[in-house]
Amino acid sequence: MSLKTIVEIGELLDFYGVLLTGRQREYMELYYNENLTLAEIAGHFGISRQAVHDTMGHAEEQLRAYEAKLQLFQKRMERMKLAEEILQRLPQEDRDWLGPMLTRITE
Incomplete structure (x- = not known):
């Protein structure tokens, strides 16, 4: 396997x-x-x-x-990918406070 x-x-x-x-x-x-x-x-x-x-x-x-x-797993993976894309586009100062919130959304 x-x-x-x-x-x-x-x-x-x-x-x-x-x-x-x-x-x-x-x-x-x-x-x-x-x-x-x-x-x-x-x-x-x-x-x-x-x-x-x-x-x-x-x-x-x-x-x-x-x-x-x-499709719960697939949808979670899509949310995680989207959250990562959002974080990458944000300025660093916004990442610091939005990052934890996006992480909670994807859990």
Whole structure:
């Protein structure tokens, strides 16, 4: 799995993780946030590596489906890019006080 994919799934998990089942969310967090292997997760829960893989595959599909429909992550990235463009066009004295406000808007 590429680093880009790992980062992407991690971001989607932050946005939509609460919409997954408890077990799906737990496996995904252990894998993407705690860097456990599928075998380690399987051993911890006393199930097969394949069961973990299948559950995570379904969870990944769900995360991508949520993003395709809701586009919360994409919209946040667009807001962040726009805020950065605004900051770059402002004089330095305005950046100092507007920067924190723009950051809050994009969170």
